[in-house]
Each structure stands twice: as structure tokens, then as C-alpha cells.
Amino acid sequence: xxxxxxxxxxxxxxxxxxxxxxxxxxxxxxxxxxxxxxxxxxxxxxxxxxxxxxxxxxxxxx
Numbered sequence: 180x181x182x183x184x185x186x187x188x189x190x191x192x193x194x195x196x197x198x199x200x201x202x203x204x205x206x207x208x209x210x211x212x213x214x215x216x217x218x219x220x221x222x223x224x225x226x227x228x229x230x231x232x233x234x235x236x237x238x239x240x241x
Contacts, residue, residue: 196232199225 203225210218 194228194232196229199229199232203229 203222206214206218206222206225214222
């Protein structure tokens with residue numbers, strides 16, 4: 180049976196950029212500096228989460 184992969188990121192709890200950065204650092208530390216394909220996917224998700232947490236909230240002019 181084939182499973183479709185979702186292209187939308189899973190919702191994550193709002194975390195600070197510092198919290199996400201700590202998880203990124205821990206991932207690199209555990210991997211010894213070389214990421215597997217699965218770890219790369221986790222890393223990419225974490226970087227996207229970090230970027231979202233780092234950017235100021237957008238405000239739209241009315």
C-alpha cells in the first residue's frame with residue numbers, strides 16, 4: 180500500500196528561536212557532524228521553524 184506524503188509542515192508548538200536553535204545544535208552534536216537523510220529532513224524542518232520564530236510578526240496595513 181502506498182502512502183501519500185504531505186507537503187505541508189506539521190503544526191508545531193510555538194517555541195522561541197533559542198529553543199529551536201538548541202535542538203538544531205543537539206542534532207548536529209548527536210550526528211557527529213554528518214547527517215543522515217532522515218536527520219537532514221529534521222534539520223530542514225527545524226531551520227524553517229527557527230526562521231519563523233526569528234522573524235518579527237508581519238503586520239498588514241489596512
